Amino acid sequence: xxxxxxxxxxxxxxxxxxxxxxSGSGRSSSEGQIGAALPSGCCHSFTADGRCVSLLKVxxxxxxxxxxxxxxxxxxxxxxxxxxxPRELAELTIEFYRRNYIEGLFLSSAVVGTPDWTMERMIExxxxxxxxxxxxxxxxxxxxxxxxxxxxxRLGLLADRVSVNIELPSEKxxxxxxxxxxxxxxxxxxxxxxxGILENREDITKFRHTPKFVPAGQSTQMIVxxxxxxxxxxxxxxESLYKKYGLKRVYYSAYVPLQEDALLxxxxxxxxxxxxxxxxxxxxxxxxYGFEASEIIDPKKPMLHPEVDPKCSWAVSHLDxxxxxxNTADYEMLLRVPGIGVTGAKRIVRARRNQKLDFDMLKRLxxxxxxxxxxxxxxxxxxxxxxxxxxxxxxxxxxxxxxxGFTDYGMEQLSLFEPVLTGEDVIGxxxxxx
Amino acid sequence: xxxxGILIFAYDGSFDGFLSGVFDSFAMKILPADFVxxxxxxxxxxxxxxxxxxxxxxxxxxKGIAGKLGEGVLNMVEKAFLFDGEGKENAILRFIxxxxxxxxxxxxxxxxxxxxxxxxxxxxxxxxxxxxxxFTRFSDSKGALVAVIHPKHFVLPLIRHFFCARIKNxxxxxxxxxxxxALIHTPQKTAIVPVENLELPDCGDDSFYSDLWKSYYRxxxxxxxxxxxxxxxxxxxxxxxxxxxxxxxLEPGYVPKLTFGTSAQIxxxxxxxxxxxxxx
Ligand code: SF4
Numbered sequence: 001x002x003x004x005x006x007x008x009x010x011x012x013x014x015x016x017x018x019x020x021x022x023s024g025s026g027r028s029s030s031e032g033q034i035g036a037a038l039p040s041g042c043c044h045s046f047t048a049d050g051r052c053v054s055l056l057k058v059x060x061x062x063x064x065x066x067x068x069x070x071x072x073x074x075x076x077x078x079x080x081x082x083x084x085x086p087r088e089l090a091e092l093t094i095e096f097y098r099r100n101y102i103e104g105l106f107l108s109s110a111v112v113g114t115p116d117w118t119m120e121r122m123i124e125x126x127x128x129x130x131x132x133x134x135x136x137x138x139x140x141x142x143x144x145x146x147x148x149x150x151x152x153x154r155l156g157l158l159a160d161r162v163s164v165n166i167e168l169p170s171e172k173x174x175x176x177x178x179x180x181x182x183x184x185x186x187x188x189x190x191x192x193x194x195x196g197i198l199e200n201r202e203d204i205t206k207f208r209h210t211p212k213f214v215p216a217g218q219s220t221q222m223i224v225x226x227x228x229x230x231x232x233x234x235x236x237x238x239e240s241l242y243k244k245y246g247l248k249r250v251y252y253s254a255y256v257p258l259q260e261d262a263l264l265x266x267x268x269x270x271x272x273x274x275x276x277x278x279x280x281x282x283x284x285x286x287x288x289y290g291f292e293a294s295e296i297i298d299p300k301k302p303m304l305h306p307e308v309d310p311k312c313s314w315a316v317s318h319l320d321x322x323x324x325x326x327n328t329a330d331y332e333m334l335l336r337v338p339g340i341g342v343t344g345a346k347r348i349v350r351a352r353r354n355q356k357l358d359f360d361m362l363k364r365l366x367x368x369x370x371x372x373x374x375x376x377x378x379x380x381x382x383x384x385x386x387x388x389x390x391x392x393x394x395x396x397x398x399x400x401x402x403x404x405g406f407t408d409y410g411m412e413q414l415s416l417f418e419p420v421l422t423g424e425d426v427i428g429x430x431x432x433x434x
Numbered sequence: 435x436x437x438x439g440i441l442i443f444a445y446d447g448s449f450d451g452f453l454s455g456v457f458d459s460f461a462m463k464i465l466p467a468d469f470v471x472x473x474x475x476x477x478x479x480x481x482x483x484x485x486x487x488x489x490x491x492x493x494x495x496x497k498g499i500a501g502k503l504g505e506g507v508l509n510m511v512e513k514a515f516l517f518d519g520e521g522k523e524n525a526i527l528r529f530i531x532x533x534x535x536x537x538x539x540x541x542x543x544x545x546x547x548x549x550x551x552x553x554x555x556x557x558x559x560x561x562x563x564x565x566x567x568x569f570t571r572f573s574d575s576k577g578a579l580v581a582v583i584h585p586k587h588f589v590l591p592l593i594r595h596f597f598c599a600r601i602k603n604x605x606x607x608x609x610x611x612x613x614x615x616a617l618i619h620t621p622q623k624t625a626i627v628p629v630e631n632l633e634l635p636d637c638g639d640d641s642f643y644s645d646l647w648k649s650y651y652r653x654x655x656x657x658x659x660x661x662x663x664x665x666x667x668x669x670x671x672x673x674x675x676x677x678x679x680x681x682x683x684l685e686p687g688y689v690p691k692l693t694f695g696t697s698a699q700i701x702x703x704x705x706x707x708x709x710x711x712x713x714x
Pocket of ligand 1: 064065066067068071072073074075109110111178
């Protein structure tokens, strides 16, 4: 089988993994012969579905001995199989990298033979890249659950980021849909990596030449919509992963039905993209906006609001805290204003240090007032009468598109009333990578 | 500033020339009505002051800005100068005047109209530079890497570090066809040089890896999530001409305009081209 065919099969098999980020690691080129990693990452292309292409994302092999029901590489599926040699893969990575197609490699694998054998092959590919080519670009590698801890350790010394996929949000679902995997198998390497990172941080301060261990941290992914867990359950799980395991990112992947199985949603189920989108928005609030999961979601209403994004939802149920005065509100509070993001809040803080802001200035700073205007004052003035009750507020926020208008915000809502492509276009934009 | 508005400044288009103009403006205590490059000048009834590029004046202005107003303001001035659009010189000059009047904090007053113009120019330049870090693609010609770009603004100085850090041991060349300049790099030396017409050998191809890349691109798309609007938002169509993975969608049967041979001869001619450009 030639490399062309292998690449086709092994990228096809890897595409359902949502993560493609190349951020979080700074490696200077002086560390190697070729390549450097930027802390902010870089997307070199976007797929036809609008997701960022930053890394060469492939499986080492798709010849799996396991039989996870939701996966196209499972043992019982009739699908062509291929396996890269470590050297082939390393060379391909370098050639793509030189041409500025990619930032690096995202290497995952099906379980070929045993977890150990699989990991050894992956490690060999990374070793060739790092040692023989002197590659200092970004590498994200999947740790294979069930492999010897020594191998996970070695993988961590070669990669910038390591991830272990949670796959399904509960042990029960794992048991029924991924019978070869166990919660323990997944959490064990996660804990190992977490401790490895902590120890490494200490060592680095003590000894100058300590090699870096997983400098970009670890991440995970779970499939949404293949099993019955609620958003409430998922967001609390996410929060504990951030807190307990110090994860850098949790990815959500809307389940795309690929096979018929009584335990899975039927084949004509559409991937729950809107739900995935809301989860990413909520996740964003956890990571960058200082929210707690319990503020975002209520056990009595365990699913995120489909029509209103989680930040608006929160604001609408806390109308007493608004309006806030942009000239004096602290940064954390500005971040909680619907329509003001991290960039906007930072610009406001920078600009108001030197002068008092009015609404014209806000516009010049690029603040979109469509939603924000209901929640702020500027020098004591409001731009519009502020709705007094939560119901009226929701009505005002959604009003333009109820009347058929296309607002930047309203576009997204359209899809709820008519299943047209445009709604999803907008949704998809936000789900891939922020 | 009684003469304000009656004069046009004309300069040679270089950054030093511009700074010399800033020097003159302060020396003459005049804000000109317009500040343009000689070559782009339209006939006008207004009086013209021809700025003479004076490196010493330029240095003094640079030092003055850095010392009195801080590196932040100097960075804004330098970056905004890479902007390619009418009125940029005048906008920057006014910003500098304002900054000298109001002090260090001026750079932060981005809600203010005069400051905001320069701030927006910087943002546009940053945006363009980031796009060309993402979407510049090299072709390999027997070991030397070549790319041609047409950026709106003069981004070579801003993308230089990115590429030199990544592929420091390669010979590479990025030709900015829009601004007639090239970033040229060998393991020993890097330079940005003016290039009028770069005659590159136009034959052969680098299709082994670009075909693999195209195939990869096709296979990672998830059909159920097809979303052309989103793709265009992140990767506007004007960049597609550089990207092997979407060139065919741009025009079926699209053949990239500049491809490079794989024969040793072509590679040699390219290498000597790079070498001679560097020696100039
Ligand atoms: S272990 Fe399960 S999820 Fe992973 S490739 Fe094999 S079947 Fe698929």
